[in-house]
Amino acid sequence: MRVFVRIAVLLSAIWCLAGPSAVSAHAIIVSSAPEAGATVSGEAVAIRLKFNSRIDHAHSKLTLLAPNGAAQALTSAADAPVDELKAEAARLSSGAWRLRWQVLSVDGHITRGDIPFIVH
Numbered sequence: 001m002r003v004f005v006r007i008a009v010l011l012s013a014i015w016c017l018a019g020p021s022a023v024s025a026h027a028i029i030v031s032s033a034p035e036a037g038a039t040v041s042g043e044a045v046a047i048r049l050k051f052n053s054r055i056d057h058a059h060s061k062l063t064l065l066a067p068n069g070a071a072q073a074l075t076s077a078a079d080a081p082v083d084e085l086k087a088e089a090a091r092l093s094s095g096a097w098r099l100r101w102q103v104l105s106v107d108g109h110i111t112r113g114d115i116p117f118i119v120h
């Protein structure tokens with residue numbers, strides 16, 4: 001069963017690369033909080049990433065990178081919509097932070113990126 005799932009994922013990834021609608025099939029961000037380049041208060045930061053397609057929450061991750069480079073894994077809320085990652089961060093120190101995301105979309109393709117933001 002596991003092998004079958006792996007093959008199915010692999011085939012869909014290949015399909016994704018070869019298919020005519022490959023670009024639209026990947027999970028890309030359509031909106032984010034914080035927005036890239038935004039300045040926020042570190043007291044409570046509501047993190048919300050909305051994608052253009054369904055994502056596999058179990059195989060997607062969020063990492064917060066502190067101004068000093070320290071990485072902290074965030075857990076996405078279980079009640080997040082099928083096309084969103086949601087998390088909370090609080091009491092962040094002042095400086096330049098990055099929110100690093102990696103998601104597995106339902107077509108089996110992994111996408112990732114960084115969202116830089118400032119805490120003041």
Ligand SMILES: [Cu+2]
Binds near residue numbers: 026105108109110
């Ligand atoms: Cu894809």
